[in-house]
Amino acid sequence: MEDEPFQGPRVEYYARNRYVMHNLLQVPVIREDKSNDKKECRKGEEDKDAITSDILVEILEESIRTIWLFIKADKDTHRLSPKGLSETQVKLQDPADFELLVEIQKDLQKKEKRLRDILRSGSCILKKFKKCHEDEMDQVLCFFSQVDIKLVWRVLEMSRITTDQLTWCHSKLNKINFVNERIHVEQSLLFFPS
Numbered sequence: 614m615e616d617e618p619f620q621g622p623r624v625e626y627y628a629r630n631r632y633v634m635h636n637l638l639q640v641p642v643i644r645e646d647k648s649n650d651k652k653e654c655r656k657g658e659e660d661k662d663a664i665t666s667d668i669l670v671e672i673l674e675e676s677i678r679t680i681w682l683f684i685k686a687d688k689d690t691h692r693l694s695p696k697g698l699s700e701t702q703v704k705l706q707d708p709a710d711f712e713l714l715v716e717i718q719k720d721l722q723k724k725e726k727r728l729r730d731i732l733r734s735g736s737c738i739l740k741k742f743k744k745c746h747e748d749e750m751d752q753v754l755c756f757f758s759q760v761d762i763k764l765v766w767r768v769l770e771m772s773r774i775t776t777d778q779l780t781w782c783h784s785k786l787n788k789i790n791f792v793n794e795r796i797h798v799e800q801s802l803l804f805f806p807s
Contacts, residue, residue, distance in 0.1 A: 681760055706775040713779050720786050725762050727791050754796040758789050777806035
């Protein structure tokens with residue numbers, strides 16, 4: 614809000630806008646698609662602000678696509694050669710983390726190359742005759758792996774890296790595994806350290 618300083622005391626301004634824009638500042642209600650309450654279904658009285666699981670999935674998919682487009686379009690990210698990786702001027706919070714940084718960089722390059730190989734092999738005609746569900750799951754795992762790898766690249770290209778950030782990168786890469794030309798991603802919730 615550009616005119617916030619001219620609207621009076623901050624607490625009153627927040628309370629007034631919270632009342633006026635209540636949908637903007639609240640998490641929407643998510644309702645089940647298959648309601649157990651038959652009476653509510655017959656009445657047709659549904660919360661108009663409720664979000665179905667299908668809509669929630671669409672919102673999440675759109676958010677993921679937006680993040681992917683941002684990462685893909687980011688002009689600052691560039692691929693470094695193995696020689697360039699060791700010559701980068703990264704300030705580490707703890708100089709003892711240099712070995713961890715080198716290990717992460719090597720692991721990142723290996724996994725990125727392996728992912729590229731799997732992507733190339735997936736475009737052959739024989740692979741297209743596989744079951745749709747398996748192929749769709751592989752595409753989703755491949756997509757998430759690509760996003761994770763690009764995020765790790767971005768972190769490693771930062772001018773200053775903390776120990777927590779290096780640990781986050783290491784954990785992120787350890788969640789991506791390749792077995793028999795297939796991608797396996799362990800489910801986890803890793804928040805980027807502040």
